[in-house]
Amino acid sequence: MDYRTKLFLWSDPYDTAGTEDLFLSALRENAEFQYAHCPAYRAVLDEFGFRPKELKTPADLSRLPFLPTAFLKKHRMFSMPKVRRLVTASSSGTGGSGRSEIGLEAGALGAGAVMVKKVFGSRGILSPKPCHYVVFGYDPRRGGGNDAGPAMAAAMTAYGYTFLAPALSRTFALRRVKGEDGTYAYKPDLDGVISALAKHERSPFPTRLMGFPAYVWFALGRMEERGIRLRLPEGSSVMFGGGWKQHYREAVDKEEMVRRIEKVLGIPGSRVFECYGAAEHPILYCACPARRFHIPVYSRVLIRDPRTFDPVPAGTPGLVNLITPMIRATPVLSVLTDDLGILHTAETDPPCPCGCKSPWLEILGRVGMTEIKTCAAGAEEAIREASG
Numbered sequence: 024m025d026y027r028t029k030l031f032l033w034s035d036p037y038d039t040a041g042t043e044d045l046f047l048s049a050l051r052e053n054a055e056f057q058y059a060h061c062p063a064y065r066a067v068l069d070e071f072g073f074r075p076k077e078l079k080t081p082a083d084l085s086r087l088p089f090l091p092t093a094f095l096k097k098h099r100m101f102s103m104p105k106v107r108r109l110v111t112a113s114s115s116g117t118g119g120s121g122r123s124e125i126g127l128e129a130g131a132l133g134a135g136a137v138m139v140k141k142v143f144g145s146r147g148i149l150s151p152k153p154c155h156y157v158v159f160g161y162d163p164r165r166g167g168g169n170d171a172g173p174a175m176a177a178a179m180t181a182y183g184y185t186f187l188a189p190a191l192s193r194t195f196a197l198r199r200v201k202g203e204d205g206t207y208a209y210k211p212d213l214d215g216v217i218s219a220l221a222k223h224e225r226s227p228f229p230t231r232l233m234g235f236p237a238y239v240w241f242a243l244g245r246m247e248e249r250g251i252r253l254r255l256p257e258g259s260s261v262m263f264g265g266g267w268k269q270h271y272r273e274a275v276d277k278e279e280m281v282r283r284i285e286k287v288l289g290i291p292g293s294r295v296f297e298c299y300g301a302a303e304h305p306i307l308y309c310a311c312p313a314r315r316f317h318i319p320v321y322s323r324v325l326i327r328d329p330r331t332f333d334p335v336p337a338g339t340p341g342l343v344n345l346i347t348p349m350i351r352a353t354p355v356l357s358v359l360t361d362d363l364g365i366l367h368t369a370e371t372d373p374p375c376p377c378g379c380k381s382p383w384l385e386i387l388g389r390v391g392m393t394e395i396k397t398c399a400a401g402a403e404e405a406i407r408e409a410s411g
């Protein structure tokens with residue numbers, strides 16, 4: 024059994040302290056594979072004079088050269104031929120910055136499936152109980168047309184989420200419609216979502232909502248204006264993916280959103296889940312009941328100074344550097360995001376009230392504020408147009 028398999032099968036998904044050596048072995052195994060199979064990545068390591076075998080202690084993690092997500096959006100790098108890259112995930116590419124394409128091979132998908140089972144299984148998100156899904160995002164089943172190409176990671180994640188419990192129905196807020204000029208575009212259909220929610224209130228089965236916070240916020244706002252107060256069946260929940268502040272920092276406060284969900288949908292705050300992740304680093308960071316993103320055994324997180332890129336001590340804000348040996352088909356073992364965050368550890372903070380001992384990541388926002396504004400403005404504009 025290789026080290027990656029051992030790591031992903033580790034019984035406690037948050038035992039980061041107990042997996043230090045195994046994580047390093049799995050990362051070294053991955054780095055050696057990339058070095059042998061991806062000439063472009065080998066050139067990067069050679070440029071920095073780094074050899075995979077130098078990964079021996081946790082301190083060596085910061086010396087492993089990282090690839091910035093901005094770089095991955097402009098350059099395609101693969102370590103396996105196309106035939107072995109079973110799934111290609113791409114980032115949503117807002118603001119003309121390009122999209123990154125991440126190929127995943129069978130081993131990465133298998134590791135991902137085990138991770139989903141362990142992380143979501145422990146939270147009751149993976150469940151045999153059937154439910155209705157309402158996705159505030161794109162309907163990926165209507166791909167093709169002018170949107171051909173790799174599926175956006177956000178849409179794929181949302182669609183994947185609808186398989187964690189058996190689906191009685193799936194309603195998507197963003198529908199692909201044909202415009203007057205014959206081209207297809209995604210248009211929000213908030214009224215369709217609102218009537219689906221009203222129908223699901225009378226179902227004996229729970230409803231799961233998920234997707235972009237901006238759309239959820241506007242839909243619930245519209246329901247509030249119309250005086251609609253639902254009491255969705257027990258077990259209903261809301262899942263936000265992609266990290267909160269990353270997408271909608273200025274406009275919606277998280278606590279305000281939870282209050283609106285409780286008031287309009289009758290779903291308690293304890294059933295509002297949040298995940299953080301990136302197309303370039305598909306590890307699940309699922310917020311604990313204290314709303315913190317604990318680091319699972321499958322990854323390690325470093326924070327770097329935005330000017331010098333040197334690692335900074337825990338408790339200090341900086342750029343988030345995500346490290347995982349999950350994928351072999353693409354050399355994304357260490358990626359530097361444009362998210363600003365803080366790593367909290369036992370040295371910097373009192374223990375988390377949830378009981379989890381693994382360090383946690385706090386996301387402060389994104390470095391390129393114009394990008395955040397573009398994303399938020401885009402959602403607002405689309406909703407305004409659709410409302411007419």
Ligand SMILES: [Zn+2]
Nearest residue numbers: 311313375377
């Ligand atoms: Zn916690």
